[in-house]
Amino acid sequence: MTTIKEIKEKLAKETSWQNWMDELEKDARTGVQNALNTWRRTQVKQQKLFDEHYAKLAFDESFRNDKIVLIAGTDEAGRGPLAGPVVTAAVILPNDACENLIGLNDSKQLSHEKREEFIDKIMDTAVATAVHFQSVNVIDDINIYEATRQSMKASIENLAIPPDYVLADAMTLDIEIAQSSIIKGDAKSLAIAAASILAKTARDHYMEEMDVKYPGYGFAQHAGYGTKQHLEAINHLGVTPIHRKTFEPIKTMLSKG
Structure with missing residues (x-):
């Protein structure tokens, strides 16, 4: 009789139902039924990833015509x-299935490990990529919304190959290239999702460096967000050069200085 371990190993090699699996349904062993149910759940999950991937591809493809060949997503x-x-x-993906990017999603929906895994896959697949850092000084000078818009524009302009069309996540940019502002674009467009991963991981890596430069604030853990740990550190250690002076409660703290 085939052991449960052998059955699991055999199931792990299959991505579709095989005739020999019919016999597994008749196997009274609990371990066999558990293995079969686990395999089924895995296939359902994998099919969901496939469906979401091709839906994102189709979304991007809907903006393409004879004159629009290269589409850039920015986030x-x-x-x-x-x-x-x-x-x-900003990321320009090729006009193909991009199958090595199956599972790519809005960066907020993926674990740290998954985001890191996708960096190389995106870089290997993309026609062109660009990342732009907008400094705290610019944010404080012109406000976060405008700083973000200008940074997205810079990302597009820094692409080695100019796109024919731009899909921007919930933003309208001052560019001469035709564009669409897509609400929740990182969940709809594969190009925007790829851009969201590159932006998020680049920022996380930077904040990890700042954690070393400014110890005690926990930048590697909260990436600068206003957590309880972060606020307590500011009260105890003070404001650093990378803090946004126009953001509350820092603005009020400095005014009382």
């Missing part, structure tokens, strides 16, 4: 934190 990371830059990225 941001870090509009809300009390410290650190806002980072934007």
Whole structure:
């Protein structure tokens, strides 16, 4: 009789129902039924990833015509934190299935490990990529919304190959290239999702460096967001050069200085 371990190993090699699996349904062993149910759940989950992937591809494809060949997606990371830059990225993906990007989603929906895994995949697949850091000084000078818009524009302009069309996540940019502002674009467009990953990971890596430069604030843990840990650190250690002076409660703290 085939062991449960052998059955699991055999199931792990299959992505579709095989005739020999019919016999597994008749196997009275609990371990066999558990293995079969686990395999079924895995296939359902994988099919969901496939469906979402091709829906994102179809969304991007809907903007393409004879004159629009290269579509760039752009997104941001870090509009809300009390410290650190806002980072934007732009990505042009090829006009194919991009199958190695199956599972790519809005950066907020993926674990840290998954985001890191996708960096190399995106860089290997993309026609062109660009990342732009907008400094705290610019954010304080012109406000976070305008700083983000200008950073997205810079990301697009820094692409080695100019796109024919731009899909921007919930933003209208001052560019001469035709564009669409897509609400929740990182969940709809594969190009925007790819940009969201590059922006998020680039910012996270920067904040990890700032954690070393400014110890005690926990920048590697909260990435500059206004957590209890972060606020307590500001009260105890003071404001650093990478804190946004126009953001509350820092603005009020400095005014009482």
